[in-house]
Amino acid sequence: MSERAPILEVRNLSTSFKTDQGVVTAVDDVSFDLYAGETLGIVGESGCGKTVTSKSIMRLLPDHLTIYGPESRILFDDKNLAQIPEREMRDVRGARIAMIFQEPMTSLNPVFTIGWQLDEALKYHTDLDRAGRREKSIEMLRLVEIPNPEKRISEYPHQLSGGMRQRVMIAMALSCEPDVLIADEPTTALDVTIQAQILQLMGELKTRLDTAIMLITHDLGVVAQVCDRVLVMYAGRVIEEGTIRDIFHRPRHPYTRALLDSIPKSGKREHGKPLPTIPGIVPSLFELPPGCRFQERCALKEERCVDEEPRLEDHEGWQVRCHFPLEIGEVAEEVR
């Protein structure tokens, strides 16, 4: 995979917001690559900057409140998306990079039909005529396994269930055959059976259309199920990046380790044991400590962690931002 050129390169992305309390940096120096046909998971707690990262790539944040760092580069199609004018950005959105959202119940416009909303994206980005667009819309609805698409196309969002609406969102996002699909917690609002169906559908469509997927989630179970690589974020920073195997079997960062430990497990060995949790809360972005951002909650904190923020270092193919990364084979006892 590494021999292929990445389809999307994010380099040193920093996104700050102007707020009443001053400028706050929600995403700090984030870099990663996305390759065609792969699924990259971005995980982290609420407020760690995963949604802001995705919205920065799409430039969907409010212009007058958002500042991109001068070093920020979002390289896609030989262009830096962080700097191209809004007009050019519109040709990228929906056509080349599409996005689906967390809340299928509210993400569709309630007063327009499904067909109208599917038609809109096609109207902007394809040369199809009205009949052609309708045909394509029906085809897309069939692709996302919506029964009776000819009838559904003239229905309104409130006539569909949550899972159906998310399917419509996926159909809409994929209708112009984008190179990249950003899925921002696409299954969080759905119940587990529907969640599995949607994830399976996304997986199938990915191989079929060779789309790269950027999956943003806080659900490690979802990540394990569908992702090829994982990016772990904490308080606006990438703290660990690696393949799904590496992250789940050999986590290097104490935070990743602790996250994995706090997944409930079944079985006799676990019976009666309390579920491990990570003590404390994410630091406020206004009061970030000078050293490691995870120091307050880290079981392995040392003096160096307080004084100096670790750099994201490359350790034989995967990246960790920690002064004292866990060694391979070194197991949880240390952390616990």
Add this chain to the structure above:
Amino acid sequence: MWTYILRRLLYSIPVYLGIVLLLMACLRVNDPVAGFLGKGASEEAYQAKKESMGLDRPFVVQYFDFLRQLVTFEFIKVPDEEVTASEDGGAAVLRSRGIESWSQEGRTVGQILRESIIPSISITVPALCFTLLISIVIALLSAYYRGRLPDKLMMVSAVLGMSISFLVYIIFGQYWAAYLLNQKLELEFFAVQGYEPGAANWAHYCLLPVLISTIVAMGYDTRFYRAVMVEESGRDYIITARAKGSTKRKIMFVHMLKNAMIPIITRVMSTLPFLVMGSILLEMYFNIPGMGRALLDSIFSNDFPVTQMLVAVFAGIFLVSVILTDVFYALVDPRVRLS
């Protein structure tokens, strides 16, 4: 859709019957005839007045008779005799058709209604249209530039505009736009006051009151509509539309406006009945013989038949506007139709 409208209409029939019942009962708590004739009236005159109005009949009979008048629209019809009567100059024939006003002798209730409704509407309807158009545009612009200079400027002027009393606008409007313009520049564009029927006279007599009420209403409306737009602009579907590659303009005028129409319609429709009644203040100051003034006059002069009819008609219009609101809802919001 049609069954929905029909259902709404059927539901409002008992409501209207109740309103009329209440209205008639309320107006009869104090004897209207005694109130009109005053203390010095003779017994014969009292009885004659009572009989001519049919107030001596049992209440139930009066109720159904009044309902009949309303349902058959008898009150508003132009009786054949009315024309001939005016030619003859006699009021005798008139009395046989239509209920006569007590204080304005020789005029029927229907006549008063017909004659006052046009001046009222010729001020309030254009005022509503102007206000609606201008304030929606300003609200959209304001929401578009939310938090930035144009938005702040527009909102400050809206608050300023609505903080000044209606009366101040009327008096200064009459003084500057009408009186001074006439005196200094000899431009007789706006009349200081008065009304004459006919489209040719409209601008002269009605434009100034229309402009004044537009300015007054604009402050409130703009702020309300802006709040609606701002709320809509934060919705998830807006981000979806942007992620699809929609232009900002299309998002504002198509995605957002159709959603914002729901609360806007509620507000506009709830003002509809008051439009027909007209603005009492404007009608008083500009001396325009509209419905608001007709109602006020009838109340002050104990003109029982006119008061009763005007209130009943007003209640009817109110109900119709409520139904219309629901119909418009159903047109704009697909979620309403099923429920």
